[in-house]
Amino acid sequence: MSRPIFDTVAILGLGLIGSSLAHGLRDKGLASRVVGYDASEDVRGRAKALGFCDEIAATPEAAVATADLVILSMPVGAAGAAAKAIAGALKPGVVVTDVGGVKAAVIAKVEAALPEDIAFVPGHPIAGTEHSGPEAGFGSLFEGRWAILTPSERTTDEALQQVSDLWHGLGSDVEIMTPEHHDLVLATTSHLPHLIAFNIVGTAADMEEVTRSEVIKFSAGGFRDFTRIAASDPVMWRDIFLNNKEAVLEMLGRFSEDLAALQRMIRWEDGDALQDLFTRTRAIRRGIIEAGQETEAPDFGRRGAGDTGGPKSDS
Amino acid sequence: MSRPIFDTVAILGLGLIGSSLAHGLRDKGLASRVVGYDASEDVRGRAKALGFCDEIAATPEAAVATADLVILSMPVGAAGAAAKAIAGALKPGVVVTDVGGVKAAVIAKVEAALPEDIAFVPGHPIAGTEHSGPEAGFGSLFEGRWAILTPSERTTDEALQQVSDLWHGLGSDVEIMTPEHHDLVLATTSHLPHLIAFNIVGTAADMEEVTRSEVIKFSAGGFRDFTRIAASDPVMWRDIFLNNKEAVLEMLGRFSEDLAALQRMIRWEDGDALQDLFTRTRAIRRGIIEAGQETEAPDFGRRGAGDTGGPKSDS
Numbered sequence: 001m002s003r004p005i006f007d008t009v010a011i012l013g014l015g016l017i018g019s020s021l022a023h024g025l026r027d028k029g030l031a032s033r034v035v036g037y038d039a040s041e042d043v044r045g046r047a048k049a050l051g052f053c054d055e056i057a058a059t060p061e062a063a064v065a066t067a068d069l070v071i072l073s074m075p076v077g078a079a080g081a082a083a084k085a086i087a088g089a090l091k092p093g094v095v096v097t098d099v100g101g102v103k104a105a106v107i108a109k110v111e112a113a114l115p116e117d118i119a120f121v122p123g124h125p126i127a128g129t130e131h132s133g134p135e136a137g138f139g140s141l142f143e144g145r146w147a148i149l150t151p152s153e154r155t156t157d158e159a160l161q162q163v164s165d166l167w168h169g170l171g172s173d174v175e176i177m178t179p180e181h182h183d184l185v186l187a188t189t190s191h192l193p194h195l196i197a198f199n200i201v202g203t204a205a206d207m208e209e210v211t212r213s214e215v216i217k218f219s220a221g222g223f224r225d226f227t228r229i230a231a232s233d234p235v236m237w238r239d240i241f242l243n244n245k246e247a248v249l250e251m252l253g254r255f256s257e258d259l260a261a262l263q264r265m266i267r268w269e270d271g272d273a274l275q276d277l278f279t280r281t282r283a284i285r286r287g288i289i290e291a292g293q294e295t296e297a298p299d300f301g302r303r304g305a306g307d308t309g310g311p312k313s314d315s
Numbered sequence: 316m317s318r319p320i321f322d323t324v325a326i327l328g329l330g331l332i333g334s335s336l337a338h339g340l341r342d343k344g345l346a347s348r349v350v351g352y353d354a355s356e357d358v359r360g361r362a363k364a365l366g367f368c369d370e371i372a373a374t375p376e377a378a379v380a381t382a383d384l385v386i387l388s389m390p391v392g393a394a395g396a397a398a399k400a401i402a403g404a405l406k407p408g409v410v411v412t413d414v415g416g417v418k419a420a421v422i423a424k425v426e427a428a429l430p431e432d433i434a435f436v437p438g439h440p441i442a443g444t445e446h447s448g449p450e451a452g453f454g455s456l457f458e459g460r461w462a463i464l465t466p467s468e469r470t471t472d473e474a475l476q477q478v479s480d481l482w483h484g485l486g487s488d489v490e491i492m493t494p495e496h497h498d499l500v501l502a503t504t505s506h507l508p509h510l511i512a513f514n515i516v517g518t519a520a521d522m523e524e525v526t527r528s529e530v531i532k533f534s535a536g537g538f539r540d541f542t543r544i545a546a547s548d549p550v551m552w553r554d555i556f557l558n559n560k561e562a563v564l565e566m567l568g569r570f571s572e573d574l575a576a577l578q579r580m581i582r583w584e585d586g587d588a589l590q591d592l593f594t595r596t597r598a599i600r601r602g603i604i605e606a607g608q609e610t611e612a613p614d615f616g617r618r619g620a621g622d623t624g625g626p627k628s629d630s
Contacts, residue, residue, distance in 0.1 A: 077586075101536075126533050126535050126536045127535060128535075128536075129613030129614045130600070130613060130614070131613045136613065145535055146532060146533055146535070148533070175532070184524060184525060185525050185529050185530075185533055186533065186536060188519050188522055188525045188530060188538070189519070189525075189529070189530055189533045189534055189536045189537065189538040190533070190536025190537045190538065191537075192515065192518075192519075193515060193536075193537035193538045193540065193541055194537050195577065195581075196511055196515055196541075196574075197537070197540075197596075198577070198592060198593055198596050199570065199573050199574050199577050200507065200508060200511055200570060201596040201599050201600075202573055202577075202592055202595065202596055203507075203566075203569050203570045203573045204503050204504065204507075204599070205595065205596065205599055206569075206573075207503055207569075209496075209499055210499060210500050210503045210504075212599075212602070214500050214504070215500075215503060215504055215599070216599070216602045216603050216606050216608065217461060217490070217606060217608065218441050218461055218463070218500055218501065218504045218505070219504055219603045219606075219608050219609065220441050220442060220443075220460055220461070220608050220609075221416075221441045221443075221501060221504045221505025221508075222504065222505045222506075222508035222509050222512070222544045223503070223504040223505065223508045224600075224603050224608060224609045225508065225512075225540055225541070225543060225544055226508055226511075226540070226541075227596070227599055227600035227603055227609070228540060228600065228614075228615060229537045229540055230593075230596040230597070230599070230600065231596070231597045231599075231600040231601075232593075232597075234589075234590050234593035234594045234597065235590060237589070237593050238586050238589040238590045238593060239586075241581050241589060242581070242584050242586055242589070245581055245582070245584070248581060249578065249581060249582060251518075252574075252578055252581075254518050254521075254522075255514065255515060255518045256571070256574070258514050258517055258518045258521075259511075259514050259567075259571065262510065262513070262514050262517075263564065263567055266556050266557070266560055266563060266564060266567075267560070267564060269557055269560070271392075271553050271554075271557055274549075274552070274553040274556060274557070275549045275550060275553045277513060277517055278513055278545075278547075278549035278552050278553060279549045280517065280520065281512075281513050281516040281517055281520065281542070281545040281546070282545070282546045282547075282549065284516050284519070284520055284527075284530070284531070284542055284545070284546075285445070285516075285539075285542035285543065285545065285546040286546075287527070287531045288531050288534045288539050288542055291531045291532060291534075293531065293532065293534050293535050293539060294534065294535075294539045294542070294617075295617045297617070298444030298445060298446045298451065299444045299445070299543075300543060300615035300616070300617040301615070301616065301617050302609075302610045302612070302615040302616050302617065
């Protein structure tokens with residue numbers, strides 16, 4: 001157990017990330033008390049039953065009233081309104097942070113709503129699963145992952161240090177960068193991959209000659225890998241694309257140019273160029289495995305066929 | 316142990332699939348004797364040392380001379396030449412089958428080379444991992460997966476039944492369809508996903524503002540899911556795209572149309588349309604899990620950070 005970094009922590013938004021934070025803070029002794037709130041009454045009820053918070057508050061104002069740290073953990077499109085709702089109820093000296101997948105747009109909206117003397121530490125853990133809701137959370141989600149902090153003019157050195165300590169306590173490594181650079185990096189490593197996955201799963205679902213049941217049956221040929229991230233929370237992703245529009249459209253433009261070149265290689269049967277590209281892409285995965293961000297086990301180490309057979313990770 | 320279905324089986328091509336077949340046939344007692352051959356002397360030496368065949372032959376002719384079943388297990392671009400090489404050395408009554416990811420083009424090339432009285436059963440197991448070479452094989456690779464057989468005019472009922480029994484013995488379910496339908500289905504569920512994965516990994520590798528080290532570091536945001544299939548064997552995939560060109564270009568056209576529509580939704584901030592699409596794609600994954608072709612465990616059940624932490628499959 002670590003020493004608590006904050007006394008009372010309020011978590012607003014109790015989905016996968018919010019509930020995982022609550023589990024992690026308590027498992028690792030990083031907060032003396034965790035108060036939760038979610039805009040959905042149904043989610044509040046489920047979170048209460050699951051018991052991963054010390055208290056589930058009935059309103060955002062009540063949740064933050066005694067908090068030393070407030071974590072905004074809702075879809076990025078809702079962060080501005082949440083900041084507005086709690087602005088008048090915050091304790092002096094409180095630190096506010098967030099976990100949103102877009103930073104520049106969120107900083108603008110949150111800081112417009114918060115009093116000027118409140119320290120805000122914009123943050124984003126690069127962690128998650130395709131499951132959502134308060135049942136999906138688990139305390140080890142952030143272990144061995146990166147948390148990116150993107151200080152703004154409202155970020156004090158002291159608050160930055162405390163939030164950084166919190167992520168270290170949850171098992172993450174911390175990287176500091178500008179909000180704009182974050183938004184470009186994540187457009188590449190997260191937003192574009194999700195966009196493409198949503199698109200290809202949509203394309204396959206619409207095929208009329210190939211029935212949907214065939215797509216499902218023969219998905220082990222590669223398609224099923226895309227369905228994992230295309231099963232991520234729809235509202236969260238809608239908000240990310242709307243709030244990081246410029247960087248996503250820029251990356252999408254590059255992707256489409258490259259795809260046109262690849263299409264041409266196939267049409268003109270340029271085997272050497274195809275093989276060169278496919279050899280180059282292989283090296284990238286090796287780098288991710290060496291950086292400890294991916295498993296080396298074949299097929300992600302997953303078991304096939306409803307866990308009754310299929311590839312074993314030790315083969 | 317099953318009763319052997321074939322006495323002597325020759326496997327030509329000892330990569331992931333060929334070596335997995337050798338393991339599986341011996342593990343499950345489906346053949347009395349397995350003879351292996353690979354065009355690469357280096358691979359033949361490694362296969363000999365690994366010992367998963369009863370004998371490693373020095374030439375394709377020697378490998379097939381006593382075989383009751385010959386399995387062509389090389390990249391599809393090499394299948395025609397292999398059939399030509401063995402045509403004069405085959406025993407009367409032998410059955411020839413293959414495991415290629417493209418069927419119409421392979422059938423044309425193989426049947427042009429084989430004597431007319433030889434039974435050919437075109438086949439394709441929908442199984443694999445991103446690893447390649449004789450070290451990558453394991454006998455349970457085909458368990459709980461589909462094997463597709465696409466009979467041609469040269470496929471006898473008896474040979475079709477025997478090859479079907481062999482795949483059942485390896486733990487697979489068997490589906491029969493035309494070569495043309497196979498090539499369209501696989502263009503959707505396998506070839507297009509691989510093409511897109513190769514492309515997005517290539518696009519990300521070429522970014523100059525976002526360094527390659529950042530792409531690797533923050534890949535857990537979604538990008539790393541694509542790198543698995545983009546790490547598949549370059550020669551095998553070059554040959555698949557060149558031999559299933561028409562279906563792949565057709566599917567790529569549909570994908571690009573859909574992507575243009577999605578790009579427009581982002582540019583015009585049509586949040587409802589985005590959310591609708593993302594909700595629809597979520598349902599597809601559910602179907603794949605219910606069909607036993609995917610694990611329900613979050614994050615593929617993989618462990619993060621070099622297996623020292625990260626998401627657990629039981630959370």
